[in-house]
Amino acid sequence: MSSDAHLIRPRSILVADDDLYLRIAHDSDDVRLLADSDAMIVPYSVEPALNARAIESVRTLLQDSGQLAPKSLLIKNPYQAESYESADEAIGTFSITKYHAFANVARVLGATEVRFLEAKVELENSSLQAKIAAMLPAGGGDVEAAREVTKKLEDRLSAHLTFDGGAPDPAAADDLLKRSHLAHDPQLRALVNMRTGGNLLTRYDFTLSGTRESTSNLTSALQIANAGPVKALEIGAKFSMMAKAIRNIEIKTEITF
Known part of the structure; x- marks a missing residue:
């Protein structure tokens, strides 16, 4: 070792x-x-x-x-061991990584389809659920941050995943959750439970939090970006603006078994 x-x-x-x-x-x-x-x-x-x-x-x-x-500011990916992402891309990339981990869990639980329906960004200083299609061009800084993150999510998320289906394998799902550091996610644990035993779940409309596990890592990076000598050089300035503006990212999906 x-x-x-x-x-x-x-x-x-x-x-x-x-x-x-x-x-x-x-x-x-x-x-x-x-x-x-x-x-x-x-x-x-x-x-x-x-x-x-x-x-x-x-x-x-x-x-x-x-x-x-x-001058690279990097943030640890909470879902992948030994993996770091550029701070400017981290918020969106972490949400995408979690979505694909979730889809993989659905696959071993016997899913035939996983559909990405919508990405929404909740802003820190507003109750606005900032869906990009409804935004006015002349939005403020927070709106621009939401616009950029949501556009990247919609461009990079696979809108429709199809599988052959089959019998659910809860043990394999548990293993995937552990490897993705999601074993304690209450939504994903509930999904595994509802595909275990009798009277199995056949469809699930699911809203995934894209930021829950990454909050402490983002806060750590903000600590560096806001340190006097680093902030003076504007290293991580774009990330800092996004991290302060965005409270949560919701990814709405639909699973069919």
């Missing part, structure tokens, strides 16, 4: 160019940022001042995945 196997990966990472990292390391007010192993600042190539073992492990992981680039 690798010596890195027991290291807890940070929820968020900033790959700092060497100049920025050294400036932070030599600033008496900012050096504390380098001690955070959850919202981790990783130097691009210089020796780390703190968290050396964890940083070297993260740097190797990012280099192997082609993500070791200066």
Whole structure:
């Protein structure tokens, strides 16, 4: 087993160019940022001042995945082990990853169809459910954030998945939930239960929360983006605006068994 196997990966990472990292390391007010192993600042190539073992492990992981680039703000994907996403794409990508994990669970439970019906974005400072088709072009910053995320969701989600069907396999569904870190999702647990035993569920109209599991990771990345020396360079500015504007993403689906 690798010596890195027991290291807890940070929820968020900033790959700092060497100049920025050294400036932070030599600033008496900012050096504390380098001690955070959850919202981790990783130097691009210089020796780390703190968290050396964890940083070297993260740097190797990012280099192997082609993500070791200066000024990159990355967020851990809550549904995939050892996987990070660019902060600017993370909110939408996490929702899509969860949707596909959910569809895969439905597949082993005997689904014949999974249909994506609609994506809605709930804004932090409004009760508006921002459906893109109904938005006016001259919306505010929050509306623009909702517009961009929802457009990406609608472009990337598979609208209609079809399967051969078959007998439900609850054990396989449980295994998929564990591997996707969704074993404690109450909606997905209920789906497995209703496809177990007799009088099985044959159709399910399902609204999936695309942000529930990612909230703490997004908050960690906001902590980095809003840190003084990082914010001054506007690293993660677009992500910060989106994360503050968007409260939740709902993905409406229909499953037929």
